[in-house]
Amino acid sequence: MAYRETEKMRERKARARQNIIERTWECVAEGGFRSARITRIAGLAGVATGTIYRHFESREDLFAEIFRLATQREVDKVAEALNVYGNAVERLDNALRKFAQRALKGPMKAWALIAEPVDPKVEEERLVYRKAYASLFEQAIRDGIAEGCIPDQNARLASTCLVGAISESLVGPLSPTQTDIPPGQDNNEDELVNTIVCFCIRGLTGTRS
Numbered sequence: 001m002a003y004r005e006t007e008k009m010r011e012r013k014a015r016a017r018q019n020i021i022e023r024t025w026e027c028v029a030e031g032g033f034r035s036a037r038i039t040r041i042a043g044l045a046g047v048a049t050g051t052i053y054r055h056f057e058s059r060e061d062l063f064a065e066i067f068r069l070a071t072q073r074e075v076d077k078v079a080e081a082l083n084v085y086g087n088a089v090e091r092l093d094n095a096l097r098k099f100a101q102r103a104l105k106g107p108m109k110a111w112a113l114i115a116e117p118v119d120p121k122v123e124e125e126r127l128v129y130r131k132a133y134a135s136l137f138e139q140a141i142r143d144g145i146a147e148g149c150i151p152d153q154n155a156r157l158a159s160t161c162l163v164g165a166i167s168e169s170l171v172g173p174l175s176p177t178q179t180d181i182p183p184g185q186d187n188n189e190d191e192l193v194n195t196i197v198c199f200c201i202r203g204l205t206g207t208r209s
Helices: 007-031 038-045 049-055 059-082 088-105 107-114 120-147 155-174 189-205
Strands: none
Touching (some): 007 049, 059 088, 059 120, 088 107, 088 120, 088 155, 107 155, 155 189
16 A cells, blocks of 8 residues: 555644744844754754755755745835835835845845855845846836836836845945944944935936935
8 A cells, every 4th residue: 555644744744844944044044044054953943964854855955945935025025015105116215215124124134135155056046036026126117107207218127227236235234244334324224225225216217206
């Protein structure tokens, strides 16, 4: 008779897998992907290292799954920020602002998702989600063109410029090696966010609005 996995066994395996995912994200949130060593994850999860490989084929597969789950949350937050009352420029302003604010609130998490050197499989996921952000911005730009608050332009290319601009502008401030903070600017996150958003909106509209 062929072996059949019971519902209880499936639930137990699902809980074990979720436990591994949560402990891995704890490590990443604390020190980036570089600090998420399999032995440490196993210790936090209370399992043997071999157990992790029964749920994930490799370390890279585990990290790719962590990246997908964490980044999808951020994409959802951008979509939520775009789904507010106002014209397209106001909605884009809100979404860009929330993106930057969330990144600065959790710098190590954001560094891991935006710029930390990672394995090729995780880098592939990073490119997928950059496209997801761009797709959301593209639709908002198209809305703005239709509304007349954004000049006619290539919405697809403009959306990728937004993703590149906001991501690149946050690399320095988020970097765990960043130590050169100008005097009197250690708590000046509002100015940083305002500057980033102003630059992006001016690039789309040619104005400061």
